[in-house]
Amino acid sequence: MRRYGPAVLLALVGAAILRVSLFSELYLRYVQAGLRPYLVVSGAALVLLGAAVAAVANRADHEQDHEHGHGDGGHAGHGHGPGGPRVAWFLTLPALALLLFPPPALGSYSAEREAARSAARGVGAFPALPPGDPVDLTLGEFGSRAVYDSRRSLDGRTVRLTGFVTRGGDGTWYVTRLLVSCCAADATAARAEVRGAQAPPADTWVTVTGSWHPEGGLGSDAAWPPVVDAASVRRVTQPDNPYEKR
Incomplete structure (x- = not known):
């Protein structure tokens, strides 16, 4: 699961941006209306990038399983590849907050x-x-x-x-x-x-x-x-x- 961490983070942040800019008017709480296209493009790009990172990680898992299937038992196939620091998972909190509970406008x-x-x-x-x-x-x-x-x-x-x-x-x-x-x-x-x-x-x-x-x-x-x-x-x-x- 750690290998897929960056993909999950990218997808969450992108989905949060799309949630407030493409599927609602909530982005107006934070930025001017003219910035909407940039938010939509950046949110979509992050979601696509997350999907690409997940695909690369999935391919790496298959290659690792293939190597193990040919008798390369000297290496435990757990934790290979950069999964990113665990502290990065804290980035899911603001992304989930924006996705599920968008903060109100300034008052x-x-x-x-x-x-x-x-x-x-x-x-x-x-x-x-x-x-x-x-x-x-x-x-x-x-x-x-x-x-x-x-x-x-x-x-x-x-x-x-x-x-x-x-x-x-x-x-x-x-x-x-x-x-x-x-x-x-x-x-x-x-x-x-x-x-x-x-x-x-x-x-x-x-x-x-x-x-x-x-x-x-x-x-x-x-x-x-x-x-x-x-x-x-x-x-x-x-x-x-x-x-x-x-």
């Missing part, structure tokens, strides 16, 4: 650990918002317009924001979304303080409809995080892609 714990926020753009004029209220905005766009838009395009508009609930140390609460460029490892938080509504439990996904409440001057620390006066807060299910693109 409030990750968002609350972020100590600082860097601005994607400075103060300036933003394009006009589309007509009609409420207007659906990402948390990233809402924050950028609230803090940096010299045209104050959010004035008098009703916005609709979707994210998960995080809490502040002073009883405030926020609708939050994590922004990623490539994958969950580079995630940063975008959030808006919600006023006028009771906070649902942390990590609950909600859609907040309300209006922007200006705070501080353009581009100032006092303007961040932006504030929304909630007219309604509705619980929703987590979207397939829990992240916003940065």
Whole structure:
């Protein structure tokens, strides 16, 4: 069995990658949608490589049995060939975890650990918002317009924001979304303080409809995080892609 260890490990890792990328949308918890083809190809390649390694090991077993059948009894046919260090079997644990119990997307714990926020753009004029209220905005766009838009395009508009609930140390609460460029490892938080509504439990996904409440001057620390006066807060299910693109 030890001879087949590398084949089993390769197949497990490949199957885990295919499970989250080809047969479900779970990969969106970890990477951007554009990386799906690369995940599918790499998962399939690992499964095929595992099959090839198993075939080589099986052939080696047959050749060894053939040698023994011709009277080469001086060698015990057990443990010949490199089976890899036994500690490598510990790699089956994360592979099985991803295959059977994929970890959830990052949530409030990750968002609350972020100590600082860097601005994607400075103060300036933003394009006009589309007509009609409420207007659906990402948390990233809402924050950028609230803090940096010299045209104050959010004035008098009703916005609709979707994210998960995080809490502040002073009883405030926020609708939050994590922004990623490539994958969950580079995630940063975008959030808006919600006023006028009771906070649902942390990590609950909600859609907040309300209006922007200006705070501080353009581009100032006092303007961040932006504030929304909630007219309604509705619980929703987590979207397939829990992240916003940065």
